[in-house]
Amino acid sequence: MKMINEPAKELPLVTETDVVVVGGGPGGIISAIASARTGAKTLLIERYGFVGGMATAGLMTSFNGFRNEHLPNHIQTVKGIAQELVDRLLDAGGACACTAHGNFGEMQKGTCPYAVSFDPEVLKHIALEMLCESGVQIMLHTVFSNVMTDGRDVSAVIIENKSGRQAIQGRLYIDATGDGDLCARAGASYEKVEKTGERMMPMTLMYRVMGIPKPASNEARLWVNGLTTRWGPGVGGVDGSQADDLTIAEIQARRALDEHIKGLKKEFLNVTLVETATMIGVRETRRIIGHYTITEDDAISGRPQPDSIAVSSNPVPGYYGKRFFFEHLGFEIPYRSLVPVDLDNVLMAGRCISACQPAFQSARSMAPNMAISQASGTAGAMCALSNCKPTDLDVKSLQDKLEADGAIIRIPPEER
Numbered sequence: 355m356k357m358i359n360e361p362a363k364e365l366p367l368v369t370e371t372d373v374v375v376v377g378g379g380p381g382g383i384i385s386a387i388a389s390a391r392t393g394a395k396t397l398l399i400e401r402y403g404f405v406g407g408m409a410t411a412g413l414m415t416s417f418n419g420f421r422n423e424h425l426p427n428h429i430q431t432v433k434g435i436a437q438e439l440v441d442r443l444l445d446a447g448g449a450c451a452c453t454a455h456g457n458f459g460e461m462q463k464g465t466c467p468y469a470v471s472f473d474p475e476v477l478k479h480i481a482l483e484m485l486c487e488s489g490v491q492i493m494l495h496t497v498f499s500n501v502m503t504d505g506r507d508v509s510a511v512i513i514e515n516k517s518g519r520q521a522i523q524g525r526l527y528i529d530a531t532g533d534g535d536l537c538a539r540a541g542a543s544y545e546k547v548e549k550t551g552e553r554m555m556p557m558t559l560m561y562r563v564m565g566i567p568k569p570a571s572n573e574a575r576l577w578v579n580g581l582t583t584r585w586g587p588g589v590g591g592v593d594g595s596q597a598d599d600l601t602i603a604e605i606q607a608r609r610a611l612d613e614h615i616k617g618l619k620k621e622f623l624n625v626t627l628v629e630t631a632t633m634i635g636v637r638e639t640r641r642i643i644g645h646y647t648i649t650e651d652d653a654i655s656g657r658p659q660p661d662s663i664a665v666s667s668n669p670v671p672g673y674y675g676k677r678f679f680f681e682h683l684g685f686e687i688p689y690r691s692l693v694p695v696d697l698d699n700v701l702m703a704g705r706c707i708s709a710c711q712p713a714f715q716s717a718r719s720m721a722p723n724m725a726i727s728q729a730s731g732t733a734g735a736m737c738a739l740s741n742c743k744p745t746d747l748d749v750k751s752l753q754d755k756l757e758a759d760g761a762i763i764r765i766p767p768e769e770r
Contacts, residue, residue, distance in 0.1 A: 437464065456574065
């Protein structure tokens with residue numbers, strides 16, 4: 355590839371803070387709230403003019419994985435700030451039980467079925483209010499561009515927005531980009547399966563329509579507040595961490611959407627397209643190598659982890675060629691899997707944690723994603739405030755703090 359030299363320049367350092375969270379999807383939202391509530395001065399960077407990521411921009415309007423989708427599922431495995439978010443969505447009329455996964459009936463505050471449908475417009479508002487109430491500093495319309503490093507430390511992140519190219523410094527950085535962009539650009543090692551041969555999970559363009567009635571108890575639909583969200587055209591053999599592939603996927607999916615709508619109108623004559631997702635839904639890209647990689651046996655056996663900080667009970671959707679349901683309540687996520695092996699002042703939130711592909715496919719769903727992110731935000735604040743590396747953090751103190759904040763960090767021994 356032909357290269358050109360970009361002239362060096364001094365960048366304005368616009369903010370110095372304790373914790374910098376890069377990415378404002380469900381993981382970044384929860385991570386930033388947890389960090390700020392723990393007492394750290396926290397900054398959240400988001401590329402759109404609203405927060406929510408795949409939940410809003412991607413129109414993935416279902417929080418999946420609050421408990422096992424099949425029996426045994428008598429214990430809810432994700433609570434904490436994620437439950438608070440759902441409760442506030444309910445209060446605002448923006449959430450209901452998700453019939454797309456067979457969870458019918460009314461919801462009650464304080465508890466969730468396997469999946470929760472939500473109105474993305476209500477989520478934009480409620481998440482923003484929770485961030486502001488928690489004291490999080492927010493930078494919208496701001497794109498993470500690069501990092502500056504000093505040995506194994508990230509010394510600053512470089513951003514681009516209408517004000518130009520700028521730098522931000524923190525004591526601790528949290529990668530909530532989904533694709534592990536911050537870690538990768540800081541030189542962290544990662545795993546990524548090949549995009550061909552049906553190995554990498556495909557992308558999907560989501561869209562919303564009006565004109566489909568509220569589902570009955572025996573109908574599986576992603577419906578809330580009069581609108582139905584549907585999985586649109588899927589695109590395989592593409593890698594969401596590559597700009598060319600993203601462009602190909604967007605063009606292919608959007609050109610194929612017309613046939614989806616035509617087919618839908620054969621069943622529902624009054625269907626009208628309301629909106630398409632701002633961006634195609636990316637399920638899988640990089641998994642950053644941490645101090646522990648969750649194994650397939652960890653996930654299938656459900657064995658305990660001494661440093662567990664969250665639980666994933668979501669099924670594995672594609673790795674085994676069909677939806678694979680756990681025969682236990684969920685597997686435990688170790689804190690070590692949130693800590694990049696190559697970096698000393700970075701933690702991971704959401705789907706870029708260190709896990710084998712089948713464990714990743716479970717934990718990437720939004721409910722366990724939010725549980726993992728509450729742990730990364732809490733840990734990040736604790737590290738920044740005590741001036742310690744994530745590897746030196748007292749994990750027992752972290753676990754105690756998470757439980758005090760309502761999070762589920764492990765499966766009870768008597769339930770194994």
